[in-house]
């Protein structure tokens with residue numbers, strides 16, 4: 001389906017990022033999947049190539065162009081190349097973490113961190129989820145108590161993407177009992193005393209993406225590392241989560257399209273009862289239905305990306321895109337496995353890996369159920 005979202009500059013950027021993926025990620029992807037994380041040298045190479053912090057001002061080395069379409073190109077290309085788990089450190093950094101720095105960092109923080117965010121020497125993570133609370137952000141217990149010009153941070157986080165590799169972690173901490181008005185964002189740096197990382201968690205899929213527990217034991221975080229005002233954390237999350245969800249939707253659509261192509265190719269090649277399996281009416285209708293849904297999703301997500309570039313993305317529409325596209329992705333990979341028969345269950349077939357990588361998409365960034373809660377609230381229900 002012809003897309004109208006991108007202009008020539010985005011397509012040139014796509015070509016250049018695609019070449020980067022082929023050169024710097026694809027040859028190492030299998031090894032990183034086995035090792036559970038990427039080499040940080042790849043992240044620095046992404047910085048050198050101009051693929052990190054495109055929205056950061058040029059004075060700090062960034063691209064100076066705040067246009068989410070460049071982020072979307074990156075997200076689409078890593079998925080299309082089948083290396084989502086290796087590339088996720090880049091999308092998490094660009095789409096999810098950097099916006100907090102861009103919006104809330106003061107001049108001193110900009111000077112300290114922006115150059116590293118752009119050149120890849122500072123990889124980021126954001127730590128909201130705790131062992132006992134995920135969907136319910138107001139239940140966060142990790143505490144930060146002010147002592148002079150430092151916060152004393154205690155608690156733990158879990159399921160943190162880039163958790164092993166990150167150099168800077170935006171930690172959502174509780175600075176007062178007020179459920180929403182008591183959360184504050186603090187930037188914890190690699191090497192701070194009392195900051196330790198747990199194991200790299202063993203996941204069903206996304207194996208090259210490090211996901212970890214983080215522990216904070218009397219970590220003294222300077223007030224100078226606070227992003228924005230004390231007590232504004234919850235509202236900062238609400239402001240930034242729509243872009244995170246749109247980013248997931250962009251990846252989900254690219255994933256659905258890629259998985260569909262795998263399924264379609266297989267359905268044309270594999271024969272049973274003397275015919276290609278795709279020619280049986282059941283399978284032909286199945287593929288026709290998936291193709292229809294993919295085209296519908298594509299139009300919707302492209303439109304939301306365009307709206308976002310114009311500053312008009314709503315919380316509810318980001319939630320709609322997030323839940324619907326990730327559920328679609330899961331339908332496509334599930335039917336794709338089925339069409340592959342026994343081969344679909346074999347990890348050497350890309351559809352099997354796509355199936356495993358897809359499952360988490362309806363969970364992280366806010367579950368499908370929480371997205372429907374947000375949409376329902378927007379309807380006044």
Ligand SMILES: Cc1cc2nc3c(=O)[nH]c(=O)nc-3n(C[C@H](O)[C@H](O)[C@H](O)COP(=O)(O)OP(=O)(O)OC[C@H]3O[C@@H](n4cnc5c(N)ncnc54)[C@H](O)[C@@H]3O)c2cc1C
Pocket residue numbers: 125126127128129132133134135136158159160161162203206211360363364365366367368369370373
């Ligand atoms: C691979 C991976 C990477 C992740 N990366 C990060 C990260 O970088 N940073 C970070 O902070 N977190 C991260 N997470 C955590 C993720 O965001 C949470 O797992 C998710 O928000 C759900 O929280 P939970 O696991 O505590 O589930 P819970 O909140 O306990 O939910 C359990 C179930 O109950 C349902 N439920 C909860 N509340 C309601 C409700 N009101 N109505 C209906 N159903 C409800 C949920 O939808 C879900 O089905 C990651 C998770 C994974 C698996």
